[in-house]
C-alpha cells in the first residue's frame with residue numbers, strides 16, 4: 001500500500017491549486033453574487049490541459065490517470081464549487097462515457113473537441129418526473145429511416161446552455177417500461193433548445209438548464225453503445241461521476257476548514273484567541289479528521305476505477321460520506337465564525353450553500369444508500385425498490 005501521490009499527480013495538483021488560487025478564488029464571491037458563468041475560464045483551463053486531464057493524449061487529452069482528475073476537481077472546488085461541477089460534468093459525465101462506450105469513429109469524432117476544451121459537455125438523463133427513478137424517463141426516440149427522431153424535455157442539465165455535446169437518454173422501446181427500453185445518444189447543441197435557466201441555492205457560477213429536443217433527426221452514428229442498453233451507460237457513467245462529486249464535496253469542506261482554522265487563530269474573545277478554547281478545538285479536530293477520512297474514501301474509489309476494478313459501492317460510499325460531511329462541516333465553519341460566518345464578508349456561507357447540492361445530484365444520499373445496500377447484501381437490481 002502506498003499513500004503517496006506520484007510525481008505526476010503532485011504536479012497536476014500543484015498546477016491546479018496555483019491556478020485556482022490566482023485566477024478563481026479572487027472572483028468566486030462575485031461570480032456567486034452575480035450568477036456569472038465564467039465561460040472564458042474554461043479556455044484557460046483547457047490551455048493547462050485540465051478540461052480533459054484523464055483523457056488519453058491520442059484523443060486530445062492530458063493522458064493522466066483518473067486520480068489526477070479527482071485532484072483537479074478537489075482543487076477547483078476548493079476555490080469555486082460551481083467551476084468544479086462544470087468540469088466534473090464535462091469530463092466524467094460527458095467525455096468519459098464516449099471513451100468507454102463509443103465506437104472508434106465516435107471517439108475520434110466527439111472526444112477531441114471536448115478534451116481540448118473547445119466544447120463543453122452535458123449529461124441529459126433527468127426529467128421532471130424521472131429524477132431518482134431515472135428509468136421512468138419519457139423522452140422518446142422513434143425509429144425514422146436509418147436513425148431516430150428524438151422528442152422530449154430534460155431538467156436540471158448542468159452546462160445545458162453552454163454545451164456543444166450532450167449525452168442524452170431516450171426511450172427507444174415504448175413497450176418496455178423502466179430502465180430496459182432506454183438508449184444513449186450523442187447530440188449536438190443544434191439538436192437542443194434551452195428553455196430555462198434554473199435559480200439555485202448555490203453553485204451560482206454554474207449553469208443549470210431545462211432543455212427540450214423537438215423532433216431532432218439523428219442517424220445511427222449517434223447511438224452510444226447498444227440500442228436499449230443505454231441505462232447501463234447511465235449507471236456506469238454515474239459510478240465514476242459520483243467519485244467526482246465526492247471530490248467536489250471534499251474540496252468545499254477543505255476550504256471551509258481552512259477559513260475556520262485561520263479565524264480561530266486570530267479572533268479573540270474573553271481575553272483569548274477562540275482557538276484556545278476546547279469547544280473550538282474539538283470542532284476543528286473533528287473537521288480535520290472527517291476531511292482525512294473522506295479523502296481516503298475518495299482516493300480509494302478513484303484508484304479502483306483507474307485499475308479497471310469495480311467501484312460502484314466504493315464510489316457511492318465516497319459520495320455519500322463526502323457530501324454529508326461537507327454539509328455538516330461547512331455548517332460548523334459558520335458556527336466557528338459566528339455572526340461573521342452568516343454574512344457575505346466571509347466565504348463560508350457560500351461553501352455551506354454549495355455543499356448542500358452534493359447530497360442531491362448524481363444520486364441523492366438515499367440512492368447512494370440503496371446502491372450500497374444492494375451491493376453489500378448481494379441483491380439483484382430493483383429488489384430493494386419497494387413497488
Ligand code: CAA
Nearest residue numbers: 132134135158179231232235236312361362363367381382
Ligand atoms: N453499472 C452498469 N450497469 C448498471 C449499474 C451499474 N452500476 N447499476 C445498474 N445497472 C444496469 C442493470 O444491470 C440493469 O441492466 P439490464 O436491464 O441490462 O439488466 C439496468 O442498469 C437497470 O438497473 P436497475 O434495475 O438497478 O434500475 P433501477 O430502476 O432499480 O434504478 C437506481 C437503479 C440506482 C435507483 C438508478 O435509477 C439511479 O442511480 N438513480 C439515481 C439517478 C441519478 O443519479 N441521477 C443523476 C442525474 S445526473 C446529475 O446529477 C449530473 C449533474 O448535473 C451533476
